[in-house]
Each structure stands twice: as C-alpha cells, then as structure tokens.
Amino acid sequence: xxxxxxxxxxxxxxxxxxxxxxxxxxxxxxxxxxxxxxxxxxxxxxxxxxxxxxxxxxxxxxxxxxxxxxxxxxxxxxxxxxxxxxxxxxxxxxxxxxxxxxxxxxxx
Amino acid sequence: xxxxxxxxxxxxxxxxxxxxxxxxxxxxxxxxxxxxxxxxxxxxxxxxxxxxxxxxxxxxxxxxxxxxxxxxxxxxxxxxxxxxxxxxxxxxxxxxxxxxxxxxxxxxxxx
Numbered sequence: 217x218x219x220x221x222x223x224x225x226x227x228x229x230x231x232x233x234x235x236x237x238x239x240x241x242x243x244x245x246x247x248x249x250x251x252x253x254x255x256x257x258x259x260x261x262x263x264x265x266x267x268x269x270x271x272x273x274x275x276x277x278x279x280x281x282x283x284x285x286x287x288x289x290x291x292x293x294x295x296x297x298x299x300x301x302x303x304x305x306x307x308x309x310x311x312x313x314x315x316x317x318x319x320x321x322x323x324x
Numbered sequence: 325x326x327x328x329x330x331x332x333x334x335x336x337x338x339x340x341x342x343x344x345x346x347x348x349x350x351x352x353x354x355x356x357x358x359x360x361x362x363x364x365x366x367x368x369x370x371x372x373x374x375x376x377x378x379x380x381x382x383x384x385x386x387x388x389x390x391x392x393x394x395x396x397x398x399x400x401x402x403x404x405x406x407x408x409x410x411x412x413x414x415x416x417x418x419x420x421x422x423x424x425x426x427x428x429x430x431x432x433x434x435x
Contacts, residue, residue, distance in 0.1 A: 248422055259414055259426035260368070303368075310421035316367040 219243060220315040222304050228321045233294045237318045239287045239304030246313075249280055251289050252303040254317060260303055263289075294322045326351035330415050330427040337434055343388075343402040345430050347415030350396065355417040357398040358424060359390055362412040374398060410434045 222239045229235050241249075249266035264271065266278040266287050277290040287304055299322045304315040327350045337343060349355050359371040370383045372390035380390050387406060391399045398415055410433050416424040 250423065257412075257431070259429050262423060262425065265423070307422055311370065312424055314368040 219308070219313045220304055220306050222315040222318045224316060224318060226319040226321050228323060229294055230323055231294055231296060233322075234290065234292050235294055235320060236291075237289045237302055237304075237320075239289075239315055239318075241285050241287070241304075241306045241313075243306070243308045244282075244285060246285075246306045246308045248307040249287050250305040250307075250312075251276075251278055251287075252305055252314075254301045254303055256300075260314075263302070291320075294320075296322050296324065298322050326417070326425065328415060328417055328425060328427040330413075330430055332430055333428065334431045335433070337405050337432065339407055339434055340404050343400070343405055343409070343432070345400040345413055345415075345432075347398040347400075347427055348396055349417045352396070352417070352419065354395060355419060356421065357392060358416040358418070359398065359400050360414045360416065360426075362414060364411070368414065372400070405434045407434050 220241050227235055251263040252260040253263045254260040264273050264278050266280045268280050270279045275292045279288045291298055299320055301317040301319045303317045306313045329348050331346055356375050358373045360368045361371055362368050372380055372382055374380050374392045377392055377395055388402050413430045415427040418424045
C-alpha cells in the first residue's frame with residue numbers, strides 16, 4: 217500500500233459545482249495533514265491544514281478521519297481559478313509525504 | 325515576511341555536465357531546508373534536507389549532493405548529470421518539522 221494515495225482524476229466539473237477529493241494514508245502514526253495546491257508548471261502552495269475537528273476556509277472544507285485514515289477536501293461553488301492539482305500531504309515523524317495529486321478542471 | 329528564491333528558473337544541460345542549483349531564504353533564521361524533485365507525471369520526491377549549516381541528510385542515494393554553506397542558503401549539485409536527472413527541482417523551507425513553503429522551482433532538462 218502506498219503511503220499516501222489519491223485518485224489522479226481528472227475531475228472535470230462545471231462552474232458552481234461542488235467537488236470532493238479523498239486521500240488515504242497508510243501510517244497510523246502520522247501526525248499532521250495538509251492540502252496543497254499546484255498550478256501547472258508551478259510550485260505547490262499550502263491551501264490549508266487539516267484538523268481532527270474539521271476546518272473550513274471560505275469555499276474549502278477539510279476533514280480528517282483518523283480511524284479510517286483518510287482525509288477529504290470539499291470545494292463548493294467551484295470557480296475557473298480552482299483548476300489545479302490538489303496534493304494531499306501527510307506528516308509522519310517530521311517528514312512530509314506527498315500524494316501524487318488529484319487534477320481538477322473547472323469548465324465554464 | 326519570508327520569501328524563498330531559486331535560480332535558475334530553467335536549465336538545459338548535456339549529459340555528463342555538472343550542475344549547481346541555488347536556493348536562498350529571506351526573513352527567517354535557522355530554517356529547515358529541503359530539496360525535492362518532481363519528475364513528469366510523478367509525485368514529489370524528497371532528495372535532501374538540512375536542519376542547520378553543514379548538516380545534510382540524504383533521502384535517496386544518487387549522483388546528486390547538497391550543501392548548506394550559510395544559514396539561509398541551500399545548494400544542490402551534481403558532478404555528472406544523467407538523463408534521469410531531468411525534472412522540476414523544488415526547494416522548500418520550514419520553521420520546524422511541519423508546514424513547508426516552496427520556492428518557484430528550477431526546471432531542468434538533461435539532453
């Protein structure tokens with residue numbers, strides 16, 4: 217089992233749609249969790265941290281389920297500018313492990 | 325605020341040539357520094373990390389090396405490039421052992 221697994225997509229959605237990404241991780245000792253966003257040919261940028269209680273930042277909601285070892289990201293009211301690859305990231309013993317990313321394409 | 329710089333932005337090098345990529349961080353002191361490579365269609369691979377001047381940990385054995393001559397400077401080198409060294413090289417910094425912030429990257433093509 218890979219350390220961090222994501223559906224590569226692509227997810228093709230119309231503007232205004234709600235889209236959800238899931239990510240699973242294999243190491244139960246993992247301590248903290250993040251979602252990064254990577255635009256084409258650019259560096260990854262931190263989107264949000266993921267807390268056990270769940271957290272929301274505008275149209276973005278992140279959830280963590282430690283028992284099932286999965287993390288989710290929900291994007292509401294998708295914008296064209298949300299088109300990017302979303303990377304699930306897990307911190308295990310001080311090392312960040314990156315998933316390969318889920319590609320999102322928002323169409324007009 | 326903290327900023328991270330990398331150069332060059334793009335590089336085309338022949339097989340067997342040397343390599344030197346530089347990364348500098350501003351606005352912080354004693355950061356943890358990281359070098360990653362992202363090959364086409366693949367995830368980020370951690371190459372090296374450093375917790376202080378002269379302290380380098382290698383994650384993947386290969387023909388690359390890293391050095392940290394100053395607190396906020398991290399250099400990635402190779403004596404002889406291979407075709408498989410092509411990729412997107414990203415430097416990152418962290419205030420601790422958690423969230424990391426990436427530089428703009430260097431896109432290396434080895435021909």
